[in-house]
Amino acid sequence: MSDDIHTLAGPYALDAVDDLERARFDRHLATCDSCAQEVAELRETATRLADATEVTPPARLKEAVLAEVARTPQARRARAARGGEARWRRWTAAAVAAGIVAIGAAAATYVVEDQRVRDAQAQAAQVTSILDAPDAVVRTGDLAGGRVTVVLSASLNKGVAVVQGLPDPGTGKAYQLWLIKDRQPQNAGVLGAGASGGARVFSDVQGADQFGVSHEKAGGAGTPTTPLVGSVNL
Amino acid sequence: MAARDDQPRPLAPAPATGDLLTQVARGDEAAFVKLYDELAPRVYGLCRRIVRDPAQAEEVAQEALVEVWRTAGRYDPAKGSASAWVLTIAHRRAVDRVRAEQASTDRERRVATEEVPYDDVVEQATARLERQQVRRCLQGLTDLQREAITLAYYRGYSYREVADLLGAGLPTVKTRMRDGLIRLRDCLGVSFA
Ligand SMILES: [Zn+2]
Numbered sequence: 001m002s003d004d005i006h007t008l009a010g011p012y013a014l015d016a017v018d019d020l021e022r023a024r025f026d027r028h029l030a031t032c033d034s035c036a037q038e039v040a041e042l043r044e045t046a047t048r049l050a051d052a053t054e055v056t057p058p059a060r061l062k063e064a065v066l067a068e069v070a071r072t073p074q075a076r077r078a079r080a081a082r083g084g085e086a087r088w089r090r091w092t093a094a095a096v097a098a099g100i101v102a103i104g105a106a107a108a109t110y111v112v113e114d115q116r117v118r119d120a121q122a123q124a125a126q127v128t129s130i131l132d133a134p135d136a137v138v139r140t141g142d143l144a145g146g147r148v149t150v151v152l153s154a155s156l157n158k159g160v161a162v163v164q165g166l167p168d169p170g171t172g173k174a175y176q177l178w179l180i181k182d183r184q185p186q187n188a189g190v191l192g193a194g195a196s197g198g199a200r201v202f203s204d205v206q207g208a209d210q211f212g213v214s215h216e217k218a219g220g221a222g223t224p225t226t227p228l229v230g231s232v233n234l
Numbered sequence: 235m236a237a238r239d240d241q242p243r244p245l246a247p248a249p250a251t252g253d254l255l256t257q258v259a260r261g262d263e264a265a266f267v268k269l270y271d272e273l274a275p276r277v278y279g280l281c282r283r284i285v286r287d288p289a290q291a292e293e294v295a296q297e298a299l300v301e302v303w304r305t306a307g308r309y310d311p312a313k314g315s316a317s318a319w320v321l322t323i324a325h326r327r328a329v330d331r332v333r334a335e336q337a338s339t340d341r342e343r344r345v346a347t348e349e350v351p352y353d354d355v356v357e358q359a360t361a362r363l364e365r366q367q368v369r370r371c372l373q374g375l376t377d378l379q380r381e382a383i384t385l386a387y388y389r390g391y392s393y394r395e396v397a398d399l400l401g402a403g404l405p406t407v408k409t410r411m412r413d414g415l416i417r418l419r420d421c422l423g424v425s426f427a
Contacts, residue, residue, distance in 0.1 A: 007405070010412025011393040015322075015329045016386035018394075040314045042412070045419040047318040049387050050280045050325065052365040057278035057295065062270060065296050066263075069303045074261060076307065131366075 009035055013042035126201055130160050143213060143230035146197065150211045150232065159205040161188060164197035166229065169215060175229065176220045177202070180210035190220030208234050251316040252309075259306035266303055273317060274299065277324040284328040284390050294331050298324040325387070332390040371421035379414030382407050 005028050011017045012025045029036045130136060133153035140149045146165030153159065161177055169175055169191075177188040177200055188211070189200030212231035214224035251272060257265035277298055281291040302320050309319050372380050381400055385391045391399065397407040 004405075007408045007412060010410075010415050011386065011408055013415060014383065014386040014393075014411055015326050016391065016393040016396065016411065018392055036313075041419055041424060042415045043314055043322055044318050044424045045415050045422060046325070046387055047315070047321045048368060048418075048422050048424060049383075050276050050321045052368040053279035053283045053388075054275045055279035055282055057274050058292065061274065061278060061292055061295060065270060065274075065299045066267065068296065068300045069263065069266060072300055072304055074259070074303065074307065075305050 006032070006035055009038050009042060013039050013046055126158075127160050127199075130156060130158050130201070137234075139211070139232055139234055141232035143232065148211065148213070148230075148232055150234065152205045152208070152234065154206060157206055158201065158203045159188075159208075160199060160201045161211060162197075162199045163191065163213060166196045166213070168196055169194060172218050174216055174218045174220060176214050176216045176224065178212040178214060178224050178228075179205060179208040180212055180231070181207045182209065185212065185224050187220065187222075190216070193218035210234055252311050255302075255306055255309050255316040255319070256311075258303060259309065269302070269320075270299065273320050276317070276321060280321060280324050281328045283388050284325070285331055290331065291328075294328050295324065298327045301327070329390040333392075367422065371418050374421055375414050375417055376410070378402065378406070379410045379417065382410045383414050383418070386411060 005025065008017060008021060008025050008028075012022065017025065029039060130151055130153050133156050135155050136151050136153045138149065138151050140147070142148075143163070144166055146163060146167075148161060148163045150161045151159060159179070163175065163177065166175055171194060174193045174195065175191045175198075177191070178185040179188045179202065180186070186204065186208075188202040191198040191200070210231050211234055212224065212228040214221070214226070214228050216225055251269065254265050254269045254272070258269055274295070278291065278295045281295040281298070282288065285291040285294055298320075301323050305323075309316060313319075372384070375383070378400065382393070382396050382402075385396045385399060386393065393407050393411060394404065396402075396411075397404050400407065402410075
């Protein structure tokens with residue numbers, strides 16, 4: 001009986017055990033390195049199932065939590081934190097998409113305002129269709145102190161780029177986005193004057209091998225001013 | 235400022251979240267606010283998925299997030315990512331709540347209330363990419379693996395209940411949960427480097 005306790009790793013990682021089994025398996029974990037390692041990985045995996053449920057909570061939740069935190073003392077540490085830093089890696093493109101989620105409402109505002117699209121829903125639907133494309137490829141990179149995420153779909157021949165956290169471009173100046181195909185730049189949209197970030201949807205993405213950002217006069221330019229502020233390989 | 239990234243790469247959040255949690259463990263309330271902003275949408279979303287009732291989900295999310303504050307000192311980075319640690323707390327609390335409610339017959343009624351509404355269309359769009367990846371990987375499982383995992387994780391059923399619901403043996407369900415998660419892990423590219 002006790003020798004098949006390892007098989008509880010799956011139910012345990014899913015919290016699908018009762019309290020007794022949980023206690024029993026907790027004790028087992030303290031002595032079985034292979035189960036401890038496996039459970040850690042299965043928990044990370046289960047967490048990805050949680051990622052897919054993300055919903056913006058009501059603002060009052062934050063107020064309530066912070067108010068309670070302010071009057072709640074912290075428990076003492078059970079033990080000194082161990083030194084070794086765990087390195088958890090997520091290589092999948094979907095994880096990279098969380099970078100867009102993190103930008104959140106700000107990006108939504110840019111999509112709506114800067115694109116001067118009257119129908120925000122239509123715009124969002126366009127973004128959705130690109131993100132949902134089965135062949136969507138996500139690239140992300142640091143750029144001039146900011147961050148850029150580019151999603152391209154060859155089948156739709158469209159892409160969406162989200163740029164955030166660039167330095168203030170200055171009054172009367174703007175950042176312009178470029179798709180670069182074999183060293184030839186192609187306009188992928190101009191961010192708002194003075195804006196340090198934004199999102200743009202663009203088409204004709206086939207053959208693009210780089211994504212670049214240039215610093216221009218407000219309204220943009222026909223060809224990018226070089227050197228570029230930065231670029232990301234696609 | 236030449237080209238720097240030519241590969242899909244891991245995002246900063248994993249280590250950054252761990253650092254935040256370490257600061258929270260030292261009583262840093264400002265760090266807790268940042269941690270809240272990063273993780274509350276997932277904590278709340280998960281609670282809503284499992285508990286269903288919005289008011290109760292909010293309660294459970296609040297309990298879980300305060301527990302994160304209270305017990306942050308117990309987080310051990312060697313054992314996993316900070317987000318997994320936080321979401322495990324939230325998941326357990328949500329499952330405990332739904333099981334406590336189980337006797338009451340309205341669980342099934344609540345289950346009938348499907349997907350939760352989103353406030354923000356673009357957020358919805360981006361969350362969908364994540365969901366799609368998860369869904370694609372779930373589709374790669376056998377029916378029994380997929381049903382066992384989703385009934386347990388999203389609805390809070392124990393493996394015994396899952397076995398009942400699916401008319402399968404206990405050893406089979408335990409094994410399918412484990413090998414299903416392993417297949418999911420490989421598909422999603424979750425690894426312990
Ligand atoms: Zn074991």
